[in-house]
Amino acid sequence: MIELVNVTKVYAGSVKAVDDVSLTIEPGQIFGFLGPNGAGKTTTIKMMVGLLRPTKGSIKVNGYDVIKDSTKAKASIGYVADEPLVMEKLTGTEYLKFVADVFQVSEELRRKRIPRLLDHFKLKDAVNDLVASYSHGMRQKLSLIAALLHNPSVWILDEPIVGLDPESAYILKQMMRTHADSGNTVFFSTHVMEIAEKICDRIGIISRGRLRFVGTVSELREARGQGTLEELFLEVTGSGTEKIDFSYLDLD
Numbered sequence: 001m002i003e004l005v006n007v008t009k010v011y012a013g014s015v016k017a018v019d020d021v022s023l024t025i026e027p028g029q030i031f032g033f034l035g036p037n038g039a040g041k042t043t044t045i046k047m048m049v050g051l052l053r054p055t056k057g058s059i060k061v062n063g064y065d066v067i068k069d070s071t072k073a074k075a076s077i078g079y080v081a082d083e084p085l086v087m088e089k090l091t092g093t094e095y096l097k098f099v100a101d102v103f104q105v106s107e108e109l110r111r112k113r114i115p116r117l118l119d120h121f122k123l124k125d126a127v128n129d130l131v132a133s134y135s136h137g138m139r140q141k142l143s144l145i146a147a148l149l150h151n152p153s154v155w156i157l158d159e160p161i162v163g164l165d166p167e168s169a170y171i172l173k174q175m176m177r178t179h180a181d182s183g184n185t186v187f188f189s190t191h192v193m194e195i196a197e198k199i200c201d202r203i204g205i206i207s208r209g210r211l212r213f214v215g216t217v218s219e220l221r222e223a224r225g226q227g228t229l230e231e232l233f234l235e236v237t238g239s240g241t242e243k244i245d246f247s248y249l250d251l252d
Helices: 041-048 069-073 092-102 109-120 136-148 168-179 193-199 217-224 229-237
Strands: 004-009 015-025 028-033 055-063 075-079 154-158 184-189 203-208 210-215
Touching: 004 041, 015 055, 015 203, 015 210, 028 168, 028 193, 041 055, 041 075, 041 154, 041 184, 069 075, 075 136, 092 109, 092 136, 092 210, 109 136, 136 154, 136 168, 154 203, 168 184, 168 193, 193 229, 203 229, 210 217, 210 229
Parallel strands: 028 184, 028 203, 075 154, 154 184
Antiparallel strands: 004 015, 004 055, 203 210
């Protein structure tokens, strides 16, 4: 479970990246977090996982305040950043061992989980290579494996599909559904409206730091009229609604 209450983040120069956001994500849900670039998605996520301190408000994960009970909160989170920042001078195996040590994963559980996750994401043939030699997609896969290694109940994933090949993206979506259906929580941001519409139980749309909508896609259509999620998203955020003249593309 994730709870945000009146969360605000103000950067230097009085820039409100996140403005009075309140949100509750119950167990058993996949929650999609949507918004244009610069809307406040990543800032919100970094506050949720304890990388940034809110200027105002509180955030709890599984009942633990991410600031006051940060160790307990972080232990229940599997976090994937928007950029796969992993230790390049380690091999994949060494990196996963390091993460398992941090989260105190037993040797028995490591032997069960690591091979299965490597197999799921087709990384077992490269796990003994230096991370510096990995492509962006391979680093993304390694980040996902590391995030899920300690079997956290809450997954917080920032653009997790970016960089993944179609097979790995499909597997991750299936894992997300299975995790939520087991009574856990999945929170992820994405720019891909088709993915959000297909797998999310609820969505939140943020624009200019403020939550503009929270609910199901059906509820969004009831409030805004029929249309694709992409069209409704653009209407809610006020993006791309003006008529654009593309006649200059006609070279004949």
